[in-house]
Structure formats: C-alpha cells, structure tokens
Amino acid sequence: MTKADEELSRAIEERKRAEAALAESEERFRLLVEGLSDYGIYMLDPQGYIVSWNEGAKKIKGYQSEEIIGRHYSCFFAGEEIAEGKPARMLEEAASRGRIESEGWRVRKDGSRFWVSALVTTLRDEEGRVRGFSNVTRDITERKQAEQFRREFSLRLERRVAERTAQLEAANEELEAFSYTVSHDLRAPLRHIDGFVQLLKKREGEKLDPTSARYLRIISEAANKMGILIDELLALSRTSRTDMQVHRVELNKLLDEARRELAPTMANRKIRWDISNLPPVEGDSTLLKVVLINLLSNALKYTSPLRNALIEIGSKPDEDGKAVIFVKDNGVGFNMKYVDKLFGVFQRLHRDEEFEGTGIGLATVRRIIHRHGGQVWAESEINRGATFYFSLTQSQGAK
Amino acid sequence: METKRILLVEDNLNDVELTLAALEEHRLSNRVDIVRDGVEAMDYLYRRGAYTDRADSDPVVILLDLKMPRMDGLEMLRRIKKDQELKQIPVVMLTSSREEQDVVESYELGVNSYVVKPVAFNDFVDVVKHLGLFWALINEPPPDAPQKI
Secondary structure, three states: OOHHHHHHHHHHHHHHHHHHHHHHHHHHHHHHHHHOOOOEEEEEOOOOEEEEEOHHHHHHHOOOHHHHOOOEHHHHOOHHHHHOOHHHHHHHHHHHHOEEEEEEEEEOOOOOEEEEEEEEEEEEOOOOOEEEEEEEEEEOHHHHHHHHHHHHHHHHHHHHHHHHHHHHHHHHHHHHHHHHHHHHHHHHHHHHHHHHHHHHHHHHHHHOOHHHHHHHHHHHHHHHHHHHHHHHHHHHHHOOOOOOOOEEEOHHHHHHHHHHHHHHHHOOOOEEEEEOOOOOEEEOHHHHHHHHHHHHHHHHHHOOOOOOEEEEEEEEEOOOOOEEEEEEEOOOOOOHHHHHHOOOOOOOOOOOOOOOOOOOHHHHHHHHHHHOOOOEEEEEOOOOOEEEEEEEOEOOOOO | OOOOOEEEEOOOHHHHHHHHHHHHOOOOHHHEEEEOOHHHHHHHHHOOHHHOOOOOOOOOEEEEOOOOOOOOHHHHHHHHHHOOOHHHOOEEEEEOOOOHHHHHHHHHOOOOEEEEOOOOHHHHHHHHHHHHHHHHHHOOOOOOOOOOO
16 A cells, blocks of 8 residues: 555544544434423524424424424414514524524414523524524423412502502591591581570670579580580591500500610710609500600600710609609700690790701600590709600509 | 771671671671672672672771682682782681691681681680781781772
C-alpha cells in the first residue's frame, strides 16, 4: 500500500467513527426528546406542518405520531383562534423575533381544552433561511385552574365583604337617621308642651287654684325631664355602637396591657409609676381599656416636659359603694376655670403647638364611663399636675 | 323712622306662636314677619309673588328653622349666602337639632349664629331675648345693606 492509500484509509476510518459518534449522539438526543413525557416537543416545517412528535406531545394532545405528522399545527387551536389567524401569526412572530413564548387554550384530539405554555423557536439554515420551528409545550391547566380558582375566590370574598359593608352602612345610616329624627322631631313637642304650659300659667296667673298650678308644674317638669332623657339617649347612641359585653374586669391586668400598648410613647423617658391594687369592676374590658389608654396617654403627654414624671394610679370607695379610680400626674395641669370644657368633644385646653391632640380622647372616656353608669371628673392646678377620676360598679361576684 | 324687621321662617304654628310670645315679653313681636318655609321666605326676600309690594327694608335678622317643607333651612341659608346682597343679612339658625352635622354644615354655609331651642320655655324666652335685643336693637347692620323703601 502506498503512503497515500494509507492516509486515505485512515481518513475514511476517522470519518466512519465520527459519523457513528454523531449517529449515536443523535439517537441519544432523539430518545431523550421522545421520552420526555411532561413536555410536548414537536417540529414544524416552515409552513407549519408537523414533522416530528414526541411522547410528551402524544400525552398532552392525545395524537399518535403517525396520525399527526404531516398535519398542520393549527389543529391544536380552537376554531375562533384559527378564524382570527392566530396559528399563522404565531409562526410569523417567531420567525421575526427568533422565538416567542405564549400561553393560551389549546384543543386536544378528543376536543377537550387545556391551558398551554408554549415556546416556539425558529430554526434557520446556514444561509439564514427558515428551516422550520421547534415547539415546546407544557400543559399547565392545573396551575391555571388554581389561579382562576384563587381569583374567583378572592372576587367572591371581596363581593361578600362589600355586601356586608353595605349592610352595615345601611344599618348605621338607619341609626343616624333615627337619632336625627329623635333630635329634631321628639324635642319639638316637648318644647310646645312646656311653652304653652308657661303661657297658660302666665295668662291665668292668680286665678289658678293650687292644685291646677301643681298639675301645670308637673307637666312642665315631666316635659323637661323627657328633654334631658332625649339628650342623653342621643349622646349614648353616638358612643361606639358596639354592644357592651359586661364582665368582671381586673383593672390591674388591663392597666398592664394599656401600658404595654403605650410603651412606644414612653421611649427615652424617665417615668415613675405608683400603681396600687385596684378593685375588680363590672364592665366591658375592650371599652375600659380604651378609657385607661386615653387617661394614661394624657398623663404621659402632659408630663412630657418634666424630667421626673410621676404617674399614680389608685382607687378609693365612694359613698354609693362604687369604686373610684384615679389617674394622677405631676404634669402641666390645667386651669379649673375650664374644667367644664375638658370632657367636651373637640374641646382642647392647650394649643396644638404645646401638646398635640384632637380633643376626642376625654370625650370618649366620658362616653364610655357614662355607658357603664359611672362618672368622670378631674381636678388640677396649673403646673401642679392633674387628677382624673372615674367611678365604676365594683364587681361582687367570684372570679 | 324706619322699622327694623325680624323675619321668622318657621313651618310649625306652635313654634311660631311660642316665638312670638317670647319676643312679646321683650316688646319685639310687632316687628316680626312670618313666613312658613324656605320658598316663601325667598319670595319675601326677593319681593316676588305675594311679597311684590313689600315696602319695608330688608330684615335686620332672619330667624331660620332647619326642617321645613319645600325648602329647608340649610338650602335657604345656602341661597342667601350665595346672593351678593342678601348675604349681608345676619341669619340665625333657631332649631331643635343639636346634631353635629347640622351645626357644622350651618357654619360652613356661613350662618351667623346657631341656637338650639331649649325645651324649657323660660330658657327659650331668655334665648329669644338675647337674640332679639342683639340683632334687632344692638347690632348695627352693614352700612352698604340695601335700603329699598
């Protein structure tokens, strides 16, 4: 054999080995693609006709490879999408952009629909001509359904919340309308009763016998009493409109909770607390905590300019057997001249520049304590602290 | 001498009678013109309909009820305060309502005073006395108030 022959035969051997290796690699790749069962992988020719079909595609779309190869891939789309030219448009887009990802409904062989996530990649030859498309699809119907379920669920939830809110608003509006009517229309006849009684008394004057005069006085007193009752009823209806849940309340425990909630406002402050054992009372613990929080935050607020704030909380019995609780501070205090304004809504004894506030806190305290049948009052001297008192029914029952 | 008139806008006849009685205690009842709702009151102020020939000058004060048929007190107040000439006339809400919304809305619309009628007639007499004396006798009306006689 010549040297040239040897080289040739070696080249042929190499070529054969290379081809065998390539064939082996292609076979491995084909087996891999065909074996993938969760991914539908198929190839299209440039016109969109199916040229290959793997196991996953079979599983997802329901066609055997022999019945689908050679058919146009638009058979996976629903009629309306074919009508609007979606299959062709997707290939055009893939060709122009290189690849596209999309999600949408597709149709199985048996006509059932499923939600697909598809990746279409354009395959080109060395000259850049479109040789076909590879199509990788995944059935994500379950995920889609879960999403849809979640969406519908939250939509239903929102609708229900909206309905409830509307019901509550309607109930509130009715209540508003009710107290408005009470305020306007119930007071007027009372005014007329007392007014005409007074006019009658004036007109008859001395001619009235003592009994008639007494009757007129009783009528007048009753009308005035009812006027007061109406006013109190209105004030009560304006208080938080929740039902009261009256139980035995351990005030010291409630006080601890209130102080914990106020902790952020006490940061970087030196405050001495002097807290006595408080008697158990009858009341709504949620509302009474609001009372304590308001009174404590007031004490904290008006002692804030002091280096050594002292807040005392204690109790004493009153003559009616009720428990009187007091919150005493050594803060800036207030002028007793304005004590009547103290518990009024939007009434403030300090300017906002000095101490911030809305003027609702003490009005709320009063409303809640009144709802409990108790009283609130206060004592103070300017720059010598303030003491707020409220009375509540002592709890007699066992724990 | 020109009489200072008080315009009472009140639909309830009992209230009209009681207000007049209270004003009478202070010899002011003969100065009162009475209209029964907002529509009639606007006719009075604009000299329309039954009030075309109203001779007196504009009232020194309008005592206004809140709840009235046809046009209520708040609506009337809104119209008065929008009118360049009428807005000069002091308006006092004289009402049963203590409702915050009414008070707030009245002040927002520019009411000059808001008075809740007390249930006790003697208190009412006092209130009316202060109102009547203040607005009818003490208060100096704005100098540019229209004087149409």
